Amino acid sequence: MAYQTFQQEYLQIPLVTRAYTTACVLTTAAVQLELITPFQLYFNPDLIFRNYQVWRLITNFLFFGPVGFNFLFNMIFLYRYCRMLEEGSFRGRTADFVFMFLFSGLLMTVFGMFVSLVFLGQAFTIMLVYVWSRRNPSVRMNFFGLLNFQAPFLPWVLMGFSLLLGNSIIVDLLGIAVGHIYFFLEDVFPDQPGGGRWLKTPGVLKALFDTPEEDGNYNPLPEERPGGFPWGEGQRLGG
Template identity: 85%
Template sequence: MAYQTLQQEYLQIPVVTRAYTTACVLTTAAVQLEIITPFQLYFNPDLILRNYQVMMKCMYRYCRMLEEGSFRGRTADFVFMFLFGGLLMTIFGTFVSLVFLGQAFTIMLVYVWSRRNPNVRMNFFGLLNFQAPFLPWVLMGFSLLLGNSIIVDLLGIAVGHVYFFLEDVFPNQPGGGRWLKTPSIIKMLFDTPEEDANYNPLPEERPGGFAWGEGQRLGG
């Protein structure tokens, strides 16, 4: 019975978030079980041991809220954001000699969500209150306290800002236009005309839900 409940909850996670979260968990498990070596994935075990829990929760939570919120019914556009962000991050990463970009990708997701939800109030470990757009910078400060390089976080913020600007800001400016267009092949592969009747989205206005932070909309 418990297995069926867990399976049902797992299948209710939107497809892109489910695939990405599963890949992250399986990859980490394979490294820890020494099925593959960290060097095969340019993986940093020390970074993961110190930062794994917070970043994994961030990745799952904000990836899911994006897919269920502003990308609801736009799976192809969400996949295209992954591809665009991953490509840009890889290009930028070569100039700063970064070989592990998973944390930067998570920060990118957080950045896009935070800019699209500017009125959400956040709480960090019950000590710090701020609005959502400051969340990536707070996470960068947390990373700095752990002794990690902030270059990874800055890369994620930079790529997230490029995507947000091209997708949300520039098209609404006088003389602006939409430069990011999801290729038709991706739309054909990922967009479906019908909604899943059993779909159970997480409310985008509740970005907390785990130990380090909670949020609520202003005036709510």
């Protein structure tokens, strides 16, 4: 019975969020069980382009370190804001969401070669948080019950928290930079005088992921609190 309930809840998670978070958890589990090692996963341009170990272009986004507080913190934020985006501004636009993943991942990979980062999953999470926060500027945030602020400040609060934990802020800055580039090209530049839409989702992605009609029985979780996690929870102004 418990398994059926878990299965139903799991299948209620939208496709992209479900696939990405599951891949991250399974990758970490494989490392914990010593089936693979982080040395087989990390981003290394020489091994990718000279030894053709192309899987590293993907696996470096899937490993967040050993199971512990840092891993759980990243998984909660990844699941939370990825799902809010997919059920919010990307509702019914799975192909566009996948294209955002591909565009941001490519951009992050190029930038990553210049800042010597070996795992980019945390930066990718910050990118998702940044895009969500800019698209929901009226949401008030409460972080661990200590800080209250508007949603656009959330990526910077997370960077400060990361600094307190002794992590490098380069990771957070990379996520913020890539998130800003996507947000500017997708949400700001098209409305500027002389601007236009540079980011266009390829037709092959639309054919693969977009369905002609939405499922009328599908009920997404409220955008402010998917999963019910209180870390960085939001409340709309006037709500």
